[in-house]
Amino acid sequence: MELIVLGSGSCIMDQTERACASYLLKYDGKSVLIDTGAGMTRKLSRIEESHQDIDAVVNTHRHPDHVSDLIPFIQNKLVESIYYSENEEDITLYGPEGHSEYVESRIAYEMNESIDSLNENNSFEIKVVEFSEGSVTNYPDLECIEAVHGGSEFPCYSLKFETDNYSIVFTGDTDFHDRLVDFCEGVDLLVADCSMPDDHKVEGHMTPSECARISSSANVDKLVLSHLYPEADNIDLRSRVKADFEGEVVVAEDLKEISL
Ligand SMILES: [Zn+2]
Numbered sequence: 001m002e003l004i005v006l007g008s009g010s011c012i013m014d015q016t017e018r019a020c021a022s023y024l025l026k027y028d029g030k031s032v033l034i035d036t037g038a039g040m041t042r043k044l045s046r047i048e049e050s051h052q053d054i055d056a057v058v059n060t061h062r063h064p065d066h067v068s069d070l071i072p073f074i075q076n077k078l079v080e081s082i083y084y085s086e087n088e089e090d091i092t093l094y095g096p097e098g099h100s101e102y103v104e105s106r107i108a109y110e111m112n113e114s115i116d117s118l119n120e121n122n123s124f125e126i127k128v129v130e131f132s133e134g135s136v137t138n139y140p141d142l143e144c145i146e147a148v149h150g151g152s153e154f155p156c157y158s159l160k161f162e163t164d165n166y167s168i169v170f171t172g173d174t175d176f177h178d179r180l181v182d183f184c185e186g187v188d189l190l191v192a193d194c195s196m197p198d199d200h201k202v203e204g205h206m207t208p209s210e211c212a213r214i215s216s217s218a219n220v221d222k223l224v225l226s227h228l229y230p231e232a233d234n235i236d237l238r239s240r241v242k243a244d245f246e247g248e249v250v251v252a253e254d255l256k257e258i259s260l
Pocket residue numbers: 061063149156173
């Protein structure tokens with residue numbers, strides 16, 4: 001299992017080196033995008049792995065720093081298939097309740113198309129699958145629990161990918177909560193929302209101490225600190241977390257590869 005960080009930052013625009021949330025996960029012949037935040041497509045173009053192998057996209061929620069580049073990603077696929085006869089594999093877009101309507105409306109507004117018309121007139125098929133708590137239709141390796149992100153009319157989910165050999169959780173945007181600790185129990189890798197330092201706690205996101213607390217309580221093997229706002233970026237995050245967590249700690253950077 002291999003994780004490539006495409007975007008480790010936040011919506012704050014002065015983070016020149018960090019795109020918004022996005023990760024590429026490769027395992028067992030699958031290639032899955034987790035979130036498609038602003039700037040993701042440019043980062044994807046800078047890695048060696050072919051973006052044409054991506055067969056699934058999973059969005060945790062609808063905030064722009066997690067979903068903005070979804071339609072540019074689809075546009076790229078459409079144009080590559082029409083102009084170059086490339087990138088013609090089917091793709092499934094997974095997201096929370098309302099994702100179908102969201103994708104359909106953006107494709108209609110930005111591309112003057114419907115998903116049906118795209119599927120009829122092109123060599124690949126787009127499927128949209130919505131999920132809620134629990135297992136996910138058509139994706140047996142994936143399980144979800146609702147995050148505690150607050151302040152939104154739409155939900156956010158934490159995601160767990162689990163096979164016989166490895167398990168990885170992406171917290172999505174969330175505050176600390178006890179169900180998340182249970183969800184992370186014994187996972188090999190936890191990619192955690194570490195938005196703000198302890199002295200600038202904001203609701204709906206976690207601090208380094210909270211990331212350490214989850215990882216320690218859940219016996220996580222390796223912790224990746226991500227979704228960093230500039231305030232978190234400016235402190236020694238690793239040392240702060242290592243004080244309360246004995247496992248391996250990685251501070252995410254765009255284009256960093258993390259193997260399991
Ligand atoms: Zn959010």
